Amino acid sequence: MSEVRRPAALMQRPNWAWQDEAACRGDEVVLFFGPDGERQPEREIRERKAKAVCAACPVRAECLTYAVSRPEKYGTWGGLNEDERSSERRRRMRRANAA
Ligand code: SF4
Known part of the structure; x- marks a missing residue:
């Protein structure tokens, strides 16, 4: 099986800067x-x-957008629990597909 390798510099990395302002810090x-x-x-x-x-x-x-765009399965992110984020993820996908 062949494997495609991308230089780390070209791989998209999540932007974590918003976490500096997070109310849950600490x-x-x-x-x-x-x-x-x-x-x-x-x-x-x-x-x-x-x-x-x-x-x-x-x-x-920002937190919610991050959490619904990544496989964050557990926890409360952006004010939503796991099930609520799954619903939000589907809602955003439907909206994107309708656009
Ligand atoms: S989990 Fe809640 S408090 Fe923490 S960064 Fe996300 S929205 Fe803010």
Whole structure:
């Protein structure tokens, strides 16, 4: 099997600069990524707290765009949990296809 190699300089790298402005900087990561075996009631409480931080975040749009354009399967990003991001990803794809 042949493998196409691209020089690292030509590969598109994510722009992480928006993270410097993130409202979650310094917060406990467990607020945004639940532990294994987390039960639904605890998950809902944790996600509600994480989403409250996201709601006041100045880079929420950038964070969400990053998270829906990459395979970020877990956690709260841009104010959305995993399932909500999947819906948002599909919504954006439908909108892009309709354009
Ligand atoms: S939107 Fe939420 S997860 Fe994303 S950088 Fe802001 S606070 Fe962090």
